[in-house]
Amino acid sequence: MPASYLSPKTRIARSPIHGRGLFASKAVRKGEIVAIKGGHVLDRRTLQRIRRRIAESYLQIDDEFYIGAVTGREVRRNKMFINHSCEPNVGIRGQITFVTLRGIKAGEELTYDWAMEENSPTVTACRCGARRCRKTLTGQDWRIPRLRRRYRGYFSAYIQAKIDPR
Numbered sequence: 001m002p003a004s005y006l007s008p009k010t011r012i013a014r015s016p017i018h019g020r021g022l023f024a025s026k027a028v029r030k031g032e033i034v035a036i037k038g039g040h041v042l043d044r045r046t047l048q049r050i051r052r053r054i055a056e057s058y059l060q061i062d063d064e065f066y067i068g069a070v071t072g073r074e075v076r077r078n079k080m081f082i083n084h085s086c087e088p089n090v091g092i093r094g095q096i097t098f099v100t101l102r103g104i105k106a107g108e109e110l111t112y113d114w115a116m117e118e119n120s121p122t123v124t125a126c127r128c129g130a131r132r133c134r135k136t137l138t139g140q141d142w143r144i145p146r147l148r149r150r151y152r153g154y155f156s157a158y159i160q161a162k163i164d165p166r
């Protein structure tokens with residue numbers, strides 16, 4: 001069963017943002033790993049075919065590729081429960097490793113910004129509740145200059161490579 005890794009300093013609980021979320025159960029220092037996404041590597045066509053079964057449990061890892069569960073049964077141990085926030089406290093190192101952007105207190109919800117990993121034509125309303133909430137999220141938000149500055153070094157590697165071509 002392709003599970004994701006969740007740090008023992010985290011726990012899943014009901015979230016004020018959306019459904020269930022991932023929370024710090026103990027204090028976490030800046031730069032610590034809180035989760036690593038596991039799963040099957042899926043191309044876009046496969047994702048479209050199975051998307052309804054696996055809901056929002058996958059992670060984009062390149063322009064045409066995703067990682068995650070392929071069956072509803074796998075979702076439970078594969079989903080990381082890290083909700084989106086427009087003022088996140090977690091970023092991405094590489095493509096699948098989630099690290100804290102700052103020190104986190106016990107009880108805080110862990111969140112990242114979809115702009116860090118998504119390159120797609122989608123548009124979604126956001127009700128994350130953050131003071132700086134963008135209200136509308138698009139799969140092209142990684143292009144927004146202030147986000148590029150704010151999340152520098154914390155975008156998924158394939159997005160960071162578009163921003164800083166080698």
Ligand SMILES: [Zn+2]
Pocket residue numbers: 085086126127128129130132133134135
């Ligand atoms: Zn928001």
